[in-house]
Structures are given as structure tokens and as C-alpha cells.
């Protein structure tokens with residue numbers, strides 16, 4: 001059996017893309033098995049993403065979906081669970097659901113997987129000689145990955161009639177371990193069963209529009225390339241803010257904390273794409289080679305470069321410690337700011353600031369690349385407070401804007417910060433921006449691993465955070481309290497400012513339609 005994914009070394013031409021699309025649409029016999037089909041991720045993300053791909057015509061004509069889990073459900077029970085999460089008209093929903101069936105089975109032993117294999121074989125034998133695709137989506141807790149993968153390997157991995165275009169792939173979800181050691185142990189176990197080409201480690205941030213834009217923005221804009229360097233850039237901030245707390249998910253969250261939950265994975269992936277060198281080609285492995293290189297140049301995050309926080313009650317949100325699912329007296333951080341260092345020729349001396357928190361004042365994920373002030377300004381000291389910043393806002397409302405210093409319109413010669421603004425809604429209007437899961441599942445079906453995390457990337461990311469996580473686990477750092485709805489502990493701003501971030505003086509964005517420039521008063 002081959003795995004003829006898109007590992008080519010050149011960007012695909014339109015003709016090749018069309019050929020591939022037609023192949024998938026007309027020839028491929030695809031079965032997607034969602035393991036853990038009775039769970040939250042499956043119903044909120046996996047099936048809805050598959051449905052949208054189906055509705056938009058991206059999935060093959062010969063498509064079947066199988067839900068697999070321990071619960072004793074009928075096909076109709078599963079349909080009932082997922083139907084309300086599908087976005088589209090009833091006719092298309094029914095057409096989609098008619099292709100979805102349910103197989104109950106356990107995650108250990110052979111019996112369940114043998115039952116699954118029977119259903120798969122039954123379906124596939126109708127298409128003798130045709131290329132077959134089996135996509136196993138593990139919407140399951142990672143603790144059962146090894147046994148599930150072993151069950152799949154033993155019972156469901158011998159696709160009959162396998163030709164060079166037939167394939168079997170597994171999509172797996174984070175968390176991939178708790179630290180470097182446990183992550184490596186998990187990777188070893190899975191690696192003994194399936195080669196890296198068949199493992200698609202999902203980090204859904206890699207499917208977000210602005211993350212997908214990163215290589216284009218960085219390497220197709222000549223004006224950016226020469227300034228993307230310590231000579232020009234003062235500091236970089238990667239900021240993740242959520243306005244809600246753990247909301248009954250505290251049991252899960254408390255085991256992990258904010259650093260394992262979003263920093264070691266999502267925010268580190270952002271850092272890698274921002275900081276890496278230009279890959280030799282756009283092949284998945286060339287890109288991931290560069291990501292690994294830069295991640296390996298990251299110094300382990302130091303405790304003294306970190307501020308931790310835990311939210312107390314604020315507004316309608318109750319304190320983290322008052323969530324019934326959170327263990328009494330927990331010291332788990334719900335907020336963290338870390339200043340990180342990349343030791344290479346490009347980034348030596350530039351602080352990379354990561355900030356993430358739950359129950360903060362807004363929902364926002366953004367990257368802020370702050371430039372140094374002019375070396376010999378003729379415009380006075382205030383210019384130091386008026387930094388060029390390139391801001392990439394991943395959500396909400398994707399935007400890329402560059403803060404620039406201009407003369408304030410009028411008779412006086414006064415400088416102000418304004419912006420060059422690419423707001424996606426304004427510029428691209430109704431263009432559909434796919435959900436991250438839609439893109440990534442489609443990539444897995446197309447065999448494109450570019451936006452999936454390779455084992456060595458994961459290792460390097462864990463290596464950067466593991467000493468800090470162990471220190472926190474040993475109780476060497478206490479989280480500082482911050483009220484829900486605030487910007488986090490004040491010590492975070494102090495750390496960020498010490499690292500070199502300068503808050504622009506009196507910058508005011510007047511919005512897209514006001515016709516007024518930013519003001520300084």
C-alpha cells in the first residue's frame with residue numbers, strides 16, 4: 001500500500017491540483033472512521049467539518065463515514081447527536097447522514113476492531129481494483145492512543161486490493177504527552193505501529209487562515225524580508241486571550257494548565273512559522289525541517305522570565321478555584337507570560353514574548369512584531385513611543401495591519417501613529433474563510449502533511465517548556481491572582497515592558513469607516 005501524499009518538492013501547478021481534485025472526487029473510495037464518535041470533539045468539530053467539506057463538494061462521491069465508540073448507540077442516535085451542529089440545509093444534512101453509520105466497540109482488545117474491519121471490508125469489496133482511502137480520526141483522549149493504534153494496526157490496516165494509490169492515515173489530537181519524556185514515550189509507541197507518513201498530528205491553529213498565510217506573507221513580500229531580523233525588530237509578542245474561564249472543564253484543564261494547553265503547541269507553532277528561515281521548497285518536509293531548526297534554537301524558558309496567574313471572581317465569572325471540577329487549592333496557572341530567546345544569527349537578542357490566559361478582558365489571538373525606533377531621529381524623543389508594528393490578528397476578524405508614523409494632517413508639523421490596514425472583512429467581503437478543521441481534514445485526505453506536526457517538531461517544542469513545567473509542578477512558582485475580565489496580573493505588563501515592548505503613545509484606531517487617522521493628544 002502506498003501513501004501518495006502531496007510530498008512533491010514544488011508548489012503544485014493548477015493542472016496538477018485539478019488532476020488531484022478529480023482523482024479524489026471520482027476515483028477514491030474514502031471511508032472516514034471517527035473514533036470517539038460519541039464525544040464532544042466529534043460532534044462539535046470533526047463531523048461538522050466533514051459535513052462542510054461534503055456540502056462544498058470536496059469529498060469523493062464514494063464516501064462513507066463510520067462513527068466508532070464504546071457507547072451502545074444506533075445509527076440514528078449518532079445522527080441525532082451531530083445533526084444540530086451541521087450547518088446547511090436539511091436535504092444536504094440528510095444526504096450526509098445517510099452515509100454515516102455507527103459501530104460500537106471498545107478501545108482495547110480485538111473484538112471491536114474486528115467488527116469495524118468487517119464493515120470496512122464489506123463496503124470496500126464493492127469497489128474491486130479502485131484506490132481506497134481509510135482515514136482514522138482519533139477524537140479520543142491520548143491515554144488510549146497506543147491501544148487504539150495497536151487495535152487498528154492489527155485488525156484494520158490490511159486494506160485488501162491495495163494499490164499504489166490506496167492509503168491509510170491516522171489523525172491524532174493533542175495533548176501529545178505532558179512533557180518531553182511522556183511525549184517521546186507516546187511517540188515511540190505510535191511509531192512502532194505506524195510510520196510518520198501515516199500519522200497526522202493535528203494542531204488546529206495551523207489550519208487558521210492567517211497561519212496558512214504566513215509563508216506567503218513572509219517570503220513573497222520583498223519589503224519585509226530584509227527587516228525580519230534582530231537589526232530592525234525589537235521584540236515579538238504572541239498573545240492568546242479568551243474571555244471565559246474553564247466553565248466545568250476544570251478537571252481536564254487543571255491537569256494541564258495554560259502552558260500545556262495552548263503555549264507549548266498552538267503558540268509555539270506560531271513562533272516557528274514566524275521565526276523560521278525560508279524553506280528550500282514548499283514540500284511538507286522542507287517546511288517542517290526549518291520549523292524544527294528554529295525550535296531547536298529556542299532556549300528552555302526560565303522561571304525568572306515567566307509570570308503566572310490564576311483568575312479570581314470577576315463580572316459573571318466565578319473564580320477558577322470555585323469551579324467544582326477544579327481540585328481544592330489548585331496552583332494550576334490559567335495565565336502565563338513567558339519571555340523566550342532564540343539563539344541564532346537572525347534572532348539573537350530579540351525577546352519573543354508569549355502571553356496566554358483564560359478569563360481575560362477580550363477574545364483575541366494576535367502577533368505583534370514591534371520594530372526598533374529610528375537610530376538617529378530628527379523628530380524628537382516622542383518617536384521612541386511611536387513604533388512601527390506589524391500586527392497579525394488571527395481572531396476574531398482576521399486582520400493584518402502595520403502601524404506607521406505619519407504627519408498629522410493639518411497646518412502643524414506633528415507626528416502621529418496611523419496604520420496600513422488589511423481587514424479581511426472589509427477587503428475580502430463575503431469570501432468564505434474555512435474553519436481550521438475543514439482545511440486540516442481535507443489536507444489529510446489529500447495527503448499533505450505540511451500543516452501537521454512532525455515528531456521532531458514536537459520534541460523541540462517540549463524541550464523548550466519542560467524545565468519550566470517541571471519547576472511549576474514542583475511548586476517553585478505561585479500563580480498571581482487576577483480578576484476575571486482583567487488583562488491578567490500587572491506583573492505581566494512589567495515583564496513585557498522589561499523585555500522591551502513599548503506601548504505606542506496614545507494610538508487610537510478610528511475604525512474602518514470613520515475616515516479619520518489615529519490620533520495623538
Ligand SMILES: NC(=O)C1=CN([C@@H]2O[C@H](COP(=O)(O)OP(=O)(O)OC[C@H]3O[C@@H](n4cnc5c(N)ncnc54)[C@H](OP(=O)(O)O)[C@@H]3O)[C@@H](O)[C@H]2O)C=CC1
Pocket residue numbers: 239368391399400401419421422423487493503504507508509
Ligand atoms: N484592521 C483592524 O481591525 C485594526 C484594528 N485595530 C484595533 O485598534 C485597537 C488598538 O490597536 P493596537 O494595535 O492593539 O494598539 P495599541 O498600541 O493600543 O496596543 C495594544 C497593545 O498594548 C497592550 N496593552 C494594552 N494596555 C496596556 C498596558 N497598560 N500596558 C502594556 N500593554 C498594554 C495590548 O493589549 P494586551 O496586552 O491586553 O493584549 C496590546 O498588546 C485594537 O482594538 C485593534 O484591534 C487597529 C488597527 C487595525
Ligand SMILES: O=C1O[C@H](COP(=O)(O)O)[C@@H](O)[C@H](O)[C@H]1O
Pocket residue numbers: 204242261262365
Ligand atoms: O486547544 C485549545 O484551543 C482552544 C482555543 O481554540 P480557538 O480555535 O477557539 O482559539 C482553547 O479554548 C482550549 O482550551 C485549548 O485546549
